[in-house]
Amino acid sequence: MHLLQRLSVGLLAAGWVAASMAAEHVVLHTHVVMDTQGFQEEAFRLLVPEGWRFDGGMEWDMNRFPAEAFTHYTVTSPDGATAFEQFPHTSLFWAQDHMLQQSYAQSGFLIAPPVGAEEALRTLYLPNYRPQAQSAELLEVQSLPELAQQVVQWQYALMNVFTRISPPAFHYEIRVDAARARYRYLVGERQTMEEVTVIIVYFIAQMPTMYGTMPAITWSVAPRSFRAPAQDMDRRLETFRIIAASVQDNPAWHEHNMTLAAVITREQLRQQQAIFKRLDDIRRSQTEMSDRLFDSWQRRSEAQDRVFERYSQSIRGVQSYEDPVSSRQVELPHGYGHAWSNGSDYVLSDDGGFNPNTVGGGTWTEIHPAR
Numbered sequence: 069m070h071l072l073q074r075l076s077v078g079l080l081a082a083g084w085v086a087a088s089m090a091a092e093h094v095v096l097h098t099h100v101v102m103d104t105q106g107f108q109e110e111a112f113r114l115l116v117p118e119g120w121r122f123d124g125g126m127e128w129d130m131n132r133f134p135a136e137a138f139t140h141y142t143v144t145s146p147d148g149a150t151a152f153e154q155f156p157h158t159s160l161f162w163a164q165d166h167m168l169q170q171s172y173a174q175s176g177f178l179i180a181p182p183v184g185a186e187e188a189l190r191t192l193y194l195p196n197y198r199p200q201a202q203s204a205e206l207l208e209v210q211s212l213p214e215l216a217q218q219v220v221q222w223q224y225a226l227m228n229v230f231t232r233i234s235p236p237a238f239h240y241e242i243r244v245d246a247a248r249a250r251y252r253y254l255v256g257e258r259q260t261m262e263e264v265t266v267i268i269v270y271f272i273a274q275m276p277t278m279y280g281t282m283p284a285i286t287w288s289v290a291p292r293s294f295r296a297p298a299q300d301m302d303r304r305l306e307t308f309r310i311i312a313a314s315v316q317d318n319p320a321w322h323e324h325n326m327t328l329a330a331v332i333t334r335e336q337l338r339q340q341q342a343i344f345k346r347l348d349d350i351r352r353s354q355t356e357m358s359d360r361l362f363d364s365w366q367r368r369s370e371a372q373d374r375v376f377e378r379y380s381q382s383i384r385g386v387q388s389y390e391d392p393v394s395s396r397q398v399e400l401p402h403g404y405g406h407a408w409s410n411g412s413d414y415v416l417s418d419d420g421g422f423n424p425n426t427v428g429g430g431t432w433t434e435i436h437p438a439r
Contacts, residue, residue, distance in 0.1 A: 093417035093424075094118075094404075096310070101125045103321060106137060106328075111321050115314035115414075117307060119146045124154075132176050134332040137325060143311050149258075150296040150304055152311045155197065157290040165277045168284055182287045185247035185266050186211060193264055194251065197291060201253035201260075212246040212265070218368040219244045219267055225364040226326050233330035236273070243270040252298060262295035263308070306401075319365045388438040397438060408432035 095118035103111040105128040116122050124141030138156040145151065161172035162181045169179050183192070186209050194204050223242045248265045268289050275284040294308040391398050393411040400407050404416040408424050410432050415424045424432040 093415055093419070093422060096314075096414045098412040101139075101141070103137065106135075107321060107324050109321060109324075110318045111137075111139070112315060112317045114143075114311060114316065116143055116311070120144060121146075129176070134329045150294075150300065150307075152294045152308055153292070154315075155291045155293070157288045160287050160289070161285065162287070163275070163277075163284040164282055165275075165279065165284070168275065168277065172286075177286070182268075182270055182285050185216075185245040185268050186249075188266055188268065188289060189247055189249040189264060193249070193266070193291065194253070197293075198251075198253070198262070200255055201251070202255070204251055204253035207250040207252055209247060209249040212248060215265075215267070215368075216244040216246040218364075219246065219269065222364045222368040223269055226322060229323050229326040230330040230333075233327060234334040238276070239274045241272045243272065244268065245270075259298040260295055261298040261301040262293055263301075264291055264293040266291045317365065322365075389435045390438045391435050393433050393435075398435075407435050409435050 096115040097118060098113060099116045099122050100113045101111050103109055103126050105126075111126050121144045122141060123144070124139075126137055126139050129136050129138065136159075139154060140156040141154050143152040159177050160180050160182070161169065161177040162179065163169060173179050189209050190206060194201050198204075220242055223244065227240075227242065244267065246265070246267045248263065251262045251264070253260055253262070266289060268287060271286040273284045273286070274281050292312070294304075294312075296304045387400065389398050389400050389407060391409045391411075393409045398409070398414065400414065400416060404418055405420065406417050406422070408415045410430055415432060417424075424430065
């Protein structure tokens with residue numbers, strides 16, 4: 069099954085409740101993020117709870133060589149106190165050779181020796197991403213080796229796309245470290261709880277220099293967090309899990325991005341708009357990704373989903389539903405007896421007499437678990 073035909077969703081803690089109904093039910097809206105500056109195609113999609121606000125998306129830095137895409141978005145509760153946030157990745161570089169350092173600094177990289185994911189969470193996250201936090205406490209930190217291993221496989225799959233077009237003239241290795249942490253801190257007078265997962269990818273190239281061959285490490289940090297008032301964190305965990313589990317990257321976009329970088333590197337072309345046109349032609353003629361890249365992406369996503377199992381024992385499991393409206397298979401949580409779809413959004417309820425067509429309007433079709 070095509071990966072973009074799989075949506076992973078779960079139970080929300082708050083939903084749309086009809087005045088005449090006591091039963092709680094849930095509405096989820098599909099939000100598609102387009103790459104409007106680059107390949108003019110879907111970059112990723114996710115489910116946003118009804119009433120919550122999505123801000124952000126994807127932007128390209130055309131001043132970099134090759135051009136680089138950055139993703140940054142937040143999904144915020146109606147009262148603004150609770151938010152899920154994906155930060156843009158930060159690109160860093162380290163080598164003992166000062167000329168290499170200077171070259172990478174001119175290309176927009178921060179120059180710093182690499183650190184592990186747990187150390188980054190202990191010492192770097194709050195000062196760099198939450199400078200307004202006061203009286204901060206690190207409540208727990210935990211390594212995530214399974215997630216790191218799956219990201220390694222995904223990164224090697226992407227590099228295979230790159231090396232088919234532009235074979236490197238040096239030996240390289242990819243390493244990944246991942247960890248999660250929980251913090252408690254004050255913002256003004258509000259006590260806030262925040263959960264952060266950070267994935268660090270290290271690309272280690274054995275580069276020839278005037279001093280001989282030495283490792284040059286390009287490393288990238290991409291935190292993802294969710295935060296809420298401390299007293300609300302436990303009841304919001306499932307909502308955060310739903311948002312995170314529903315994020316579906318478009319693997320084809322990643323292939324086009326790596327192909328762009330490889331073509332620019334190979335041909336040393338700075339007319340990047342012309343290359344975008346060439347990549348757009350490739351996208352239009354290409355009908356599917358390689359099975360290997362899809363499988364690697366799926367394993368990474370499954371590992372990311374399992375991160376949330378460590379957060380709360382109260383999180384319900386999910387089961388697959390056949391959605392004839394969208395011709396997709398969708399995963400919805402256990403614990404609700406009825407589910408409806410309008411092709412992109414879903415309503416869940418325990419009340420056998422509830423019907424979203426009569427209560428909220430619109431056209432809804434009841435869907436059933438897959439056999």
